[in-house]
Amino acid sequence: MDAAAPKPGENQGEPLPRIDARLKVTGQAHYPADLPTANIAYGALSTSSIARGRVTKLRLDDARAVPGLLDIVTYGDMDKVEKPKFGNSGATSIGPLHDRTIFHDGQIIALAVAETFEAAEEAAQLIRAEYEEEKPTASFDSPGAKTVDAAGKNPMHKEDVKAGNFDAAYAAAPVRIDARYSTPTQHHNPIELFSTTAFWQGDQLIVHEPTQNVTGWKVELARQLKIDPANVRILSPFIGGAFGSKGPMTPRTAIVAVAAKRLGRPVRCVTSRMQAFGTQTYRAETRHRIRIGAGRDGRITAFAHEGWEVTSRADAYVVAGTSATGRMYDYGSVLTHVSLVEADRNTPGYMRSPPETPYVYALENAMDEMAVTLGMDPVEFRRINEPKVEPIGKKPFSSRSLIQCYDQAADAFGWAKRDPKVGAMRDGDWLVGMGCATAIYPTAAAPCAARVRLTSDGDVRVQCGSHEIGTGVRTVAGQMASERLGVPIDKVNVEMGDSSLPPAPVSGGSISTASVCSAVLKACDAIRTKLSVGATAEGRPLAGSHNEELDFADGKIVAKGGASAKIEDVFKIMQVGAIDEYAEFAPKGATPGALKKLYAGQPEFHGGDHDEDSVKYAFGAEFVEVRINRYTREIRVPRIVGAFAAGRIMNTRTARSQLMGGMIWGIGQALQEATEVDGRYARYVNRDLQDYLVPVNADIRDLQVILVPEVDHAVNPAGVKGLGELGNVGTAAAVASAVYHATGNRIRDLPIRIDQLIA
Amino acid sequence: MLKNPASSATGLSRRSFMTGTVSAAAAAPLLASAAKAEEAAAVHSRLREAVAVSLRINGQPYALSLDTRTSLLDALRDHVGLTGTKKGCDHGQCGACTVLVDGKRVLSCLSFAVMNQGSEVTTVEGLASSDGKLHPMQQAFIDHDAFQCGYCTPGQIMSAIGCINEGHANSEDDIREFMSGNICRCAAYPNIVAAIVQARDQTRGT
Ligand code: FES
Ligand code: FES
Numbered sequence: 001m002d003a004a005a006p007k008p009g010e011n012q013g014e015p016l017p018r019i020d021a022r023l024k025v026t027g028q029a030h031y032p033a034d035l036p037t038a039n040i041a042y043g044a045l046s047t048s049s050i051a052r053g054r055v056t057k058l059r060l061d062d063a064r065a066v067p068g069l070l071d072i073v074t075y076g077d078m079d080k081v082e083k084p085k086f087g088n089s090g091a092t093s094i095g096p097l098h099d100r101t102i103f104h105d106g107q108i109i110a111l112a113v114a115e116t117f118e119a120a121e122e123a124a125q126l127i128r129a130e131y132e133e134e135k136p137t138a139s140f141d142s143p144g145a146k147t148v149d150a151a152g153k154n155p156m157h158k159e160d161v162k163a164g165n166f167d168a169a170y171a172a173a174p175v176r177i178d179a180r181y182s183t184p185t186q187h188h189n190p191i192e193l194f195s196t197t198a199f200w201q202g203d204q205l206i207v208h209e210p211t212q213n214v215t216g217w218k219v220e221l222a223r224q225l226k227i228d229p230a231n232v233r234i235l236s237p238f239i240g241g242a243f244g245s246k247g248p249m250t251p252r253t254a255i256v257a258v259a260a261k262r263l264g265r266p267v268r269c270v271t272s273r274m275q276a277f278g279t280q281t282y283r284a285e286t287r288h289r290i291r292i293g294a295g296r297d298g299r300i301t302a303f304a305h306e307g308w309e310v311t312s313r314a315d316a317y318v319v320a321g322t323s324a325t326g327r328m329y330d331y332g333s334v335l336t337h338v339s340l341v342e343a344d345r346n347t348p349g350y351m352r353s354p355p356e357t358p359y360v361y362a363l364e365n366a367m368d369e370m371a372v373t374l375g376m377d378p379v380e381f382r383r384i385n386e387p388k389v390e391p392i393g394k395k396p397f398s399s400r401s402l403i404q405c406y407d408q409a410a411d412a413f414g415w416a417k418r419d420p421k422v423g424a425m426r427d428g429d430w431l432v433g434m435g436c437a438t439a440i441y442p443t444a445a446a447p448c449a450a451r452v453r454l455t456s457d458g459d460v461r462v463q464c465g466s467h468e469i470g471t472g473v474r475t476v477a478g479q480m481a482s483e484r485l486g487v488p489i490d491k492v493n494v495e496m497g498d499s500s501l502p503p504a505p506v507s508g509g510s511i512s513t514a515s516v517c518s519a520v521l522k523a524c525d526a527i528r529t530k531l532s533v534g535a536t537a538e539g540r541p542l543a544g545s546h547n548e549e550l551d552f553a554d555g556k557i558v559a560k561g562g563a564s565a566k567i568e569d570v571f572k573i574m575q576v577g578a579i580d581e582y583a584e585f586a587p588k589g590a591t592p593g594a595l596k597k598l599y600a601g602q603p604e605f606h607g608g609d610h611d612e613d614s615v616k617y618a619f620g621a622e623f624v625e626v627r628i629n630r631y632t633r634e635i636r637v638p639r640i641v642g643a644f645a646a647g648r649i650m651n652t653r654t655a656r657s658q659l660m661g662g663m664i665w666g667i668g669q670a671l672q673e674a675t676e677v678d679g680r681y682a683r684y685v686n687r688d689l690q691d692y693l694v695p696v697n698a699d700i701r702d703l704q705v706i707l708v709p710e711v712d713h714a715v716n717p718a719g720v721k722g723l724g725e726l727g728n729v730g731t732a733a734a735v736a737s738a739v740y741h742a743t744g745n746r747i748r749d750l751p752i753r754i755d756q757l758i759a
Numbered sequence: 760m761l762k763n764p765a766s767s768a769t770g771l772s773r774r775s776f777m778t779g780t781v782s783a784a785a786a787a788p789l790l791a792s793a794a795k796a797e798e799a800a801a802v803h804s805r806l807r808e809a810v811a812v813s814l815r816i817n818g819q820p821y822a823l824s825l826d827t828r829t830s831l832l833d834a835l836r837d838h839v840g841l842t843g844t845k846k847g848c849d850h851g852q853c854g855a856c857t858v859l860v861d862g863k864r865v866l867s868c869l870s871f872a873v874m875n876q877g878s879e880v881t882t883v884e885g886l887a888s889s890d891g892k893l894h895p896m897q898q899a900f901i902d903h904d905a906f907q908c909g910y911c912t913p914g915q916i917m918s919a920i921g922c923i924n925e926g927h928a929n930s931e932d933d934i935r936e937f938m939s940g941n942i943c944r945c946a947a948y949p950n951i952v953a954a955i956v957q958a959r960d961q962t963r964g965t
Contacts, residue, residue: 238908
């Protein structure tokens with residue numbers, strides 16, 4: 001079987017091709033900026049060239065003189081609109097056109113709208129601003145940087161986790177390490193550009209914009225525009241990659257909606273790649289200090305993780321990955337602390353495994369350092385510290401297959417052939433290094449609604465306001481319906497990405513498959529119940545059978561003894577043409593108002609470390625080989641193996657692809673990705689894909705994903721743990737560990753580049 | 760204090776470069792004298808005039824009236840309505856806009872539509888046969904799950920066809936190298952390579 005379609009193991013679904021694959025290879029998948037709209041006008045943004053101060057004057061004359069210019073939306077024009085709110089649906093509280101204060105470089109100062117794209121761009125470039133400029137604070141260590149405790153500043157981080165007496169345990173530990181790590185600013189850079197297309201039909205506002213959260217945006221946009229959410233429709237049928245960047249709505253959306261209202265015609269604004277760096281969110285730079293104390297037997301007795309994260313002055317964005325790192329191993333004692341450092345920057349936001357990527361990088365690099373200090377094999381070191389319960393709340397893990405992941409990945413990788421001596425492995429001019437690290441991601445789910453219709457012809461329509469960002473959620477939702485209703489997948493149609501569909505939570509936090517499939521499952525089971533009752537009633541073909549004993553397969557309802565009835569016939573007997581079921585799923589622990597909150601665009605997340613009975617995480621182990629040229633120090637990654645256990649796998653093909661993409665992200669984070677911040681101007685320097693390096697085809701060679709079977713009924717009815725964000729956790733630490741093994745250089749600051757290896 | 764200009768979309772973009780609207784400092788070496796500046800202003804206004812451009816796109820003739828500054832990419836997307844070709848950067852750094860012009864792969868964002876007068880342009884919409892049968896490259900992309908979000912995919916597919924035509928798909932290493940101008944942020948790279956190998960072998964075999 002071909003590598004893209006792994007043979008399903010226990011509790012794993014068929015590797016069906018994506019149900020939207022044909023649309024995607026023929027150019028018929030319509031992303032929001034592709035949706036045809038008549039009489040469209042084009043918008044282009046003008047953004048600030050300072051990071052802190054005030055706009056004292058805008059000169060618009062030259063811009064207004066551009067033939068074809070229709071309008072300029074700027075200060076004063078948003079006064080009747082509410083300012084954005086920072087939170088789940090809103091990227092920032094900064095309303096760039098609400099007042100003339102400049103909070104960060106690249107802040108929107110105007111939107112020029114014209115008959116053509118060319119005229120709009122020309123006009124935007126001719127807008128001149130005069131500023132009262134203040135010296136901005138760029139990042140850590142910049143003059144004016146303000147450091148505050150993170151706990152309590154944001155609902156995402158209520159308190160710093162701890163357990164036992166770290167100070168005493170650390171002081172008493174015979175082996176100790178104390179090291180500092182850092183990760184850089186990173187931008188998501190999905191290949192689809194950010195865009196908003198807005199138009200009004202009477203009171204109705206229609207917005208085409210790539211988003212991971214149609215329901216949340218509908219409500220937030222309506223709030224800003226002071227209109228009824230029922231009058232707002234957000235459409236995002238296909239999304240060209242998101243990785244968190246399209247989760248919260250940015251201020252541009254309302255600005256374009258206002259422009260469309262003023263002009264009385266549709267306005268489309270596609271943000272340039274360069275402007276996206278300042279007008280969208282990003283992963284902020286982080287710093288870490290880790291202390292580990294252990295006995296000579298390798299048992300950890302003390303673990304402390306301190307983190308520092310940059311945020312904007314306007315909003316306390318926090319990731320606080322200490323809640324995961326603090327629960328990773330059997331530490332004995334735990335001390336954590338997270339600080340925020342406020343700077344004159346745009347507000348950061350979720351980027352693929354927001355807390356885990358930086359924090360687990362630091363932890364796993366430290367774990368490798370400790371293993372070296374102890375003279376112990378790094379896999380063995382982790383095995384010794386495998387916990388029975390998590391150390392903070394002493395709760396069990398709903399399932400934890402980390403050691404199986406290590407064993408299977410190590411085996412496939414050939415870890416046993418590694419010579420542990422630093423610098424011992426060579427191949428001609430190449431120094432060979434091998435390293436490994438743990439991946440972890442919390443398993444959560446949120447309330448979700450779905451509607452499923454089965455017709456007597458066996459056609460199925462699934463409707464759910466979730467989002468196909470490339471994860472394959474449209475496919476697995478269809479697959480769930482196909483399996484439960486016993487119809488072939490090509491009879492299933494799945495509608496998503498529209499705020500007029502039954503609401504789904506934001507497609508973030510790796511919750512979509514679990515939440516959506518649980519809702520679809522519920523709707524399908526309601527259809528099954530109706531059909532079962534119809535088939536088993538007195539005088540019907542399956543009379544006498546019990547509903548629970550019936551199976552739906554190949555267009556038939558099959559009873560335990562083997563008797564069966566065609567679903568088509570049961571419809572006829574029942575005198576019914578279609579069965580339509582609307583279902584709402586609420587995860588365990590949901591509050592009484594949880595579903596109401598879903599409709600209001602405020603989905604509750606449950607699972608992870610929030611539940612009473614157990615903590616819920618997916619795990620993985622990644623092994624990397626690096627080759628470093630002995631003369632040039634060029635770093636290559638010829639081989640990477642990852643083994644992951646994430647409960648039920650709905651579709652081994654889409655699961656493998658997501659994990660593969662994650663691992664490649666991890667390689668990029670290890671070796672390439674960094675947004676450079678100019679400390680003088682608090683400005684991003686490398687604002688394009690030529691200078692913001694991401695992996696390209698030639699950077700990736702042999703990559704293997706192993707899907708370790710795991711059954712976990714505690715997580716959610718679908719038994720699914722999310723895996724979209726699991727793959728890129730730990731990778732960078734595995735690369736750092738391999739680089740150390742090859743060269744003896746311990747690199748603690750990402751990305752690892754040639755200059756750090758030329759000593 | 761006067762700061763010019765406010766940051767524009769692409770900094771010194773091809774449009775401002777062409778039209779001479781860059782800030783004075785940047786423009787100085789280009790416009791050495793006042794006379795030249797006037798000349799530039801005249802050119803400037805002419806550049807905004809629509810010109811007639813005829814193209815053959817996927818075998819169909821098109822007569823378009825376009826701003827001279829319109830890229831081939833925007834002509835396809837905004838004027839012809841073929842939105843299969845994608846914009847990922849608008850300045851030649853991502854490959855999402857790749858089309859074939861007279862059989863060769865071209866970044867349509869880096870080519871003005873007027874420069875392609877009379878050319879034969881093939882986009883992703885022009886690959887499947889009229890009975891709906893997919894091009895072997897399209898089928899191979901499906902078979903190997905060579906995409907996730909699908910946004911880079913039209914560019915990858917067009918580039919892959921160009922890559923084989925050029926004779927740059929002889930080994931997996933060659934494919935990786937000569938496909939490295941097409942970024943896939945979802946990172947489907949190993950699957951893209953597998954798909955190209957399959958399509959190469961099929962098209963060679965027939
Ligand atoms: S859009 Fe043309 S290369 Fe990116
Ligand atoms: S499939 Fe998403 S960018 Fe390639």
